[in-house]
Every structure is written in structure tokens, then in C-alpha cells.
Amino acid sequence: xxxxxxxxxxxxxxxxxxxxxxxxxxxxxxxxxxxxxxxxxxxxxxxxxxxxxxxxxxxxxxxxxxxxxxxxxxxxxxxxxxxxxxxxxxxxxxxxxxxxxxxxxxxxxxxxxxxxxxxxxxxxxxxxxxxxxxxxxxxxxxxxxxxxxxxxxxxxxxxxxxxxxxxxxxxxxxxxxxxxxxxxxxxxxxxxxxxxxxxxxxxxxxxxxxxxxxxxxxxxxxxxxxxxxxxxxxxxxxxxxxxxxxxxxxxxxxxxxxxxxxxxxxxxxxxxxxxxxxxxxxxxxxxxxxxxxxxxxxxxxx
Amino acid sequence: xxxxxxxxxxxxxxxxxxxxxxxxxxxxxxxxxxxxxxxxxxxxxxxxxxxxxxxxxxxxxxxxxxxxxxxxxxxxxxxxxxxxxxxxxxxxxxxxxxxxxxxxxxxxxxxxxxxxxxxxxxxxxxxxxxxxxxxxxxxxxxxxxxxxxxxxxxxxxxxxxxxxxxxxxxxxxxxxxxxxxxxxxxxxxxxxxxxxxxxxxxxxxxxxxxxxxxxxxxxxxxxxxxxxxxxxxxxxxxxxxxxxxxxxxxxxxxxxxxxxxxxxxxxxxxxxxxxxxxxxxxxxxxxxxxxxxxxxxxxxx
Numbered sequence: 247x248x249x250x251x252x253x254x255x256x257x258x259x260x261x262x263x264x265x266x267x268x269x270x271x272x273x274x275x276x277x278x279x280x281x282x283x284x285x286x287x288x289x290x291x292x293x294x295x296x297x298x299x300x301x302x303x304x305x306x307x308x309x310x311x312x313x314x315x316x317x318x319x320x321x322x323x324x325x326x327x328x329x330x331x332x333x334x335x336x337x338x339x340x341x342x343x344x345x346x347x348x349x350x351x352x353x354x355x356x357x358x359x360x361x362x363x364x365x366x367x368x369x370x371x372x373x374x375x376x377x378x379x380x381x382x383x384x385x386x387x388x389x390x391x392x393x394x395x396x397x398x399x400x401x402x403x404x405x406x407x408x409x410x411x412x413x414x415x416x417x418x419x420x421x422x423x424x425x426x427x428x429x430x431x432x433x434x435x436x437x438x439x440x441x442x443x444x445x446x447x448x449x450x451x452x453x454x455x456x457x458x459x460x461x462x463x464x465x466x467x468x469x470x471x472x473x474x475x476x477x478x479x480x481x482x483x484x485x486x487x488x489x490x491x492x493x494x495x496x497x498x499x500x501x502x503x504x505x506x507x508x509x510x511x512x513x514x515x516x517x518x519x520x521x522x523x524x525x526x527x528x529x530x531x532x533x534x535x536x537x538x539x540x541x542x543x544x545x546x547x548x
Numbered sequence: 549x550x551x552x553x554x555x556x557x558x559x560x561x562x563x564x565x566x567x568x569x570x571x572x573x574x575x576x577x578x579x580x581x582x583x584x585x586x587x588x589x590x591x592x593x594x595x596x597x598x599x600x601x602x603x604x605x606x607x608x609x610x611x612x613x614x615x616x617x618x619x620x621x622x623x624x625x626x627x628x629x630x631x632x633x634x635x636x637x638x639x640x641x642x643x644x645x646x647x648x649x650x651x652x653x654x655x656x657x658x659x660x661x662x663x664x665x666x667x668x669x670x671x672x673x674x675x676x677x678x679x680x681x682x683x684x685x686x687x688x689x690x691x692x693x694x695x696x697x698x699x700x701x702x703x704x705x706x707x708x709x710x711x712x713x714x715x716x717x718x719x720x721x722x723x724x725x726x727x728x729x730x731x732x733x734x735x736x737x738x739x740x741x742x743x744x745x746x747x748x749x750x751x752x753x754x755x756x757x758x759x760x761x762x763x764x765x766x767x768x769x770x771x772x773x774x775x776x777x778x779x780x781x782x783x784x785x786x787x788x789x790x791x792x793x794x795x796x797x798x799x800x801x802x803x804x805x806x807x808x809x810x811x812x813x814x815x816x817x818x819x820x821x822x823x824x825x826x827x828x829x830x831x832x833x834x835x836x837x838x839x840x841x842x843x844x845x846x847x848x849x
Contacts, residue, residue: 263749264672271663271724274655278719279685282696289695351580353587360587363830364594368778370799371819375593378812386596386613418590479689481781486800500691500781507695508785520692527689 289517296511307518318519320494321502322526324409328498329477331413336473337466339417340424345458347425348432365422369482376415377402377487402488405495412483412496420476424469431465432458460545467538474534478527499523594823601625601820605811624817627810638818640791641798648713648794649776653769655718661765664727665753669739679728682721698785712786713794717776723768730764731757763836770833774826795822 290307294300311318343361347354364372379386380401388398401411435458443453459466481500484490490497490505499519507516588595596615600608601624603617628638666672667679693716701712734757742756743749758765780796787793793801802810802818810818 260670261672264666264670264675267662267666267670267753268678271659271718274659274715274718275682275685275721277700278697278716279693279721282693282700283685283688285700286692286696289699346583349579351583353580353584357583357587358834359831360591362834363827364591366774366778366826366830367594367823368796368799368826369780370796370803371597371823372593374799374803374815375597375819379593379596384609384611389611389613418593475689479691485784486780503691503694504781504785508698513695513699517695520689520695523689523691531687 286517286520289513290521292514294513296513300514303514307514308522311515311518311522317494317497317502318522321497321499322522324495324497325478325480325499327409328413328416328480329474331410332416332477333470333473335413335417336421336424336477337470339421340428340469341462341466343421343425344428344432347429362422362425364418365420365425367419369419370486372419373415373483373486380411403492405492408488408492408496412480412487415487416477416480416483420473424473427469427472428462428465431462435461463541463545471534474530478523478530597816597819597823600813601816603813605813608811608813608816624814625821627814628818628821636790636793636798636802638795638798638802638821641793641795642821644710644792645777645795648710649773651710651714652717652776653772655714656723656772657765657769659718660721660723660768661727661758661761662753664724664731665757667724668728668731669736669757670749683725686721686725694782694785701786707786708788708792710792713776713779713783716782717772723772726768727761727764730761734760766833766836770829770836774829777826 289300291302291304292300293303293306347358347361380388382388382398382400382403385401387401392398399407402408439457439461440453443457448456479500480498481504484496484498484501485504488496490501500523503516503519503523506512506519599615599617602620602622604619604621604623607614607617607619667675697716698707701707701716706712706715738760739752739756742752747755778796779794780800783794783797784800787797790798790801799818799822802815
């Protein structure tokens, strides 16, 4: 850092030149990030249907959502359920894939393509593909269940199953990206460590426990965070496959926000939902950071 | 671990963990087969999509499940590619998606790269405050922007135009953050030398810095492209006019509004048209992607 400043001429002209480098980006940032943030916060305190003038109502939107809106409570619970179902699997499955792909074997490239490429495919084809395969009467999955002598399942229309179905589809769909991150992490672990451990007679399991896991920690934390962010904002799966049903059991917060804002034109309510989502996320992040920090300290102690 | 170390790694260069013991030979032989079978099962839905797209519609939805089409045909592709008068024009949407995604990549790289350079190398008033402000906004959920950005675009008269899909995508600081992390890891000596040789700041940036960070530009461009190509929710919100539907919206409509007209085989053909470019891009760039994403990862450390 110190070295490069020596070359720069200090003072106003250096400042000016630097600003010229950031100005184009800053323009977009101001219009599409900063201004919307402030504007959205203001909107959460008004009632507005886009046709009449916005009316200031103070905390009414928030109060209604939190105390009088059963639907909000249910969608919040659905969202948490989806997060709780997907996040652990979106760490474990990619970890298994990465461990497999980190070994040399014949057909590795194909396995890499099969596991990873799926997560880059667009939602509509992938989700409808599954919707079709999971159809109760004519779907392929039930065809095979039937062939095995098992009962056909109403994967997407049984209120008790629908969310789990969406969760598992999501794990299938998005594990690939996390696999890349973990695989890169595994490749950063020096192979000498494993060689030394083997000389010392460490078993495969203890090599995993005492070398792989601790050294992969940062990446696992990152993958967990990404999975959380992705699952918390879930929209496509519910909108495309179930439209929130059956009986509202797969209606997520984002879907509720979308319906409130862009279907019912209740702008203030939708904005308030988005800020409540932010608050929820903030709480989760605080807990996650605390756990991570405690884990790090414990690791440092031992 | 420096970035250049990472850059020399390829997918092939793996740590060899030898098991040594003879008793494990058998397991070693089984392992590739087990992985192959499992990966085939995992990938089966995509293969099923491919297979169905070559079946005539009459065969497509019938029991029993057949993986190899009995009467393979290209008529589904013909319907999609050459009969665009059935309400949904997949070919046109393909072009729209291409245009939108390319424009977004260009916009993101053109604005974020110089900004990343300024944050990595130049000293100016307010640099740190501004940088942390940008990074903080990265942590905000996208939902917070849906309503206000929609209204801002409405006021600007840009709703229902391609601008409303392209421009907001340039706002997030993701690319800037990744590129800055990458630049910090590039040695500064070359830039100093070029300055001493009489290059001005812009020339140094353009001729010295940009070529050095090419791998990062490619990865960031790739991720931006795929995100835009796959985006469904935002176009759903801002685009009403069918003539400028990106691919995701057209595909959605093929299934919802025209199911009866098109039939399963034709629908799957339209899905193949949407997914094949992504898979090809993935195959071309898989090593690059592995490297680039690992860079992104180390940047976060």
C-alpha cells in the first residue's frame, strides 16, 4: 500500500482522477442501490396503490404484518422451514461431491460435469422438468415407485410433502456451485499434510476430521452463508411449481412480497415486508457470525 | 496461497492420496463405477429432457417410460425454430436474452473495473468509507430493491423496455468487490514502472492493469452472464410486452399458456434450446470457472 502512493501526485488532481475512475459505477450504484434503499424505507411507511397519492401511515404496515396478518406469519414460517431443510443439505451434499471429485479416478471429468453443470441451468426448464416428472398420475418418479410396488405420492399437492419436494429439488439444482467452492478449498490444502499424517498412521477418518475439516472451515462457512442467502430469497421454485400452494404451505416471503406489490399493488405493505425480511436476515447473520466466532475461538483454544 | 499459484492449477492437477494397501485395490476398482452410476442418476433429469425432445408429441407423455426414443424426430425443434407464429417466439427470445446478458456483462465490466482499480490502487478522500458502504449493500437481500427500483424505472419511463432489465444489473457491487480483491494480489511494480516510463494513470490502467486481471474479468463476466441469462423474477416484474420477452419468460409461457398446443416433446425441445448454450459455455469454461470461483472464495477470506 505504502509503495504505490509514492508514485501518485497527491492533492486535488489525484482525488479528481480517482473519482473519474469510480464515477461511472457510482452513478449506477446511486440510482439502483442507494436511492432505492432510501426510497423503499420511506415507502414502508405509506399506503399506496399506485393510482392515488401515497398516504403516510407511520408504522401501520409493520404493525399489521406482525400482529394481524396470519399470512405473513405463515409465509415467514415457510421460509424458515425451507432454509432449515436446504442449508444443511447444501453444505453436506457439495462436501461429498467435492471429496469425490478431489480424488483422481477414471471418469472424473464426466462426474464433474454431471454434478456441477446443473446449478448453472435456468430455473424454468429445470423446475418444469421436475414438475412433469413428479406429476401424481403420469409422472416418471411415480411410475418407478409403482413398478417397485410402492404407493404413488402426491409430491407437489400434498401439503405435508410439497415443501420438502421443493427443498430436495433445490438441493439437486444448486449443489453444483457450492461443490466448486469446496473443491477449490480442498485443492488449497497442501498434500504434504496428508502424507505426514499417513506416515504417522492416521486413519482416513481422522485425516478427514483433523486435516480436511479444519482447513476447509472458511469455505464451509462461506458455502453455508451463500446457501442461506439463496434459500432465504426463494421465489422461482414456489412461483413456477406450486404458486404457493397447496394450502399456502409453500408460499415464501418473496412470493408474498411479489403478490402484495405487483399483483395487489399494495406498495407500502410490500416495502414493509422487504424490511422485515432484512430484519430477519440480520438476526440470522448475527447468530451465524456469533456461532462462527465461538467456533473459531474454540478451535484456537484446543 | 497467492492467486498466481491458483492460476497455474488446473482441474487435472490433484493431490494424489495413495492408499498403498493391497486390500484396498478392490475398492479402488469399484469406486469409479459407483461414482459413474450415481452421477448418471443425478444427471438423469437432463438426459430425460434431451430424450423427450426427440420424441414425437404423441409418444412423449405416455407410459411406460422409454429413455431411448422409439421414433426419433426433429419435428419438435422444427416447430420451435421455424413456426414462431404460435404466440411464443423462442428464437426471438433467445436473441433478446443474448442481447440483454451481453449488454449487462459489458456494462458491469466497463463500470466496475475502473472503480475496482481506484479502490485497489488510488488514494482519495472518502475511499474507505465508500468502499465499506458498497460492501455492506452486498449483504442486503435483493427483495429490498424490487419495489423501489420498479417505481424508479416507472418514473424514468423505462418499464417494459430492455433497459429495465439491463441497467439495474449494473448496480450491485459484487463485480467491483471481486475485481478489487484480485487487483490487490497483483504486484504493483509493473504499474510503477509504466508510470516512470511516462504512462499516465489511464494508460497504466488500460495497458498494464487490465491485461493482468484478465482471468478475473472472464470469471466475473461469465457469472454475470449466467445470472442474467437465468434470471426469471426480475423480467417477470418489469417486462409485459411479449415481443421483448427474454427466454425464461417465453419458456414459462410455453408451459403455462400453450401446453395444449405444444405438447411435451415440443416443450422439452424449447428447454433444450435454453439449456444447451449454458452447458456448452460450462464445458468451455469449466477450468476457468473453477479457478475464478476459487479466486472469489479466497477474496472473501
